[in-house]
Amino acid sequence: TSSPIGTEPGILKQSFSDDPSTWSVEEVIQFLKQTDPQTLTPIADLFRQHDIDGKALLLLKSDMMIKYMGLKLGTAVKLCHYIDKLKEEKF
Numbered sequence: 649t650s651s652p653i654g655t656e657p658g659i660l661k662q663s664f665s666d667d668p669s670t671w672s673v674e675e676v677i678q679f680l681k682q683t684d685p686q687t688l689t690p691i692a693d694l695f696r697q698h699d700i701d702g703k704a705l706l707l708l709k710s711d712m713m714i715k716y717m718g719l720k721l722g723t724a725v726k727l728c729h730y731i732d733k734l735k736e737e738k739f
Contacts, residue, residue: 668734671702679705683730687723694719705731 664675671679677695680688694717700708708731713724 668702669706671705673699673701676700676702676705679734680727680730684726687726691717691719691723706735 664679665671668679673696677692680692680695698704698717708727710721710724710728713719713727714721719727
């Protein structure tokens with residue numbers, strides 16, 4: 649019997665559902681911290697405040713992040729890149 653843990657390539661770790669649109673706010677934050685701890689850990693609370701769950705994450709655009717969440721352009725661009733990768737893995 650092979651264990652599913654550690655066999656999944658790509659961004660997702662074993663604790664996540666394969667469908668990012670079903671993620672809770674906390675799962676989104678875990679994803680951010682695992683994907684790019686240095687850049688994204690400092691903005692985790694922002695995601696909590698704005699109630700960004702999996703569905704919201706997939707709908708986020710860089711202009712929204714900058715205008716409404718106050719993110720810097722560099723952070724927003726990186727985040728968009730990670731979100732695009734998630735969408736590629738999903739579809």
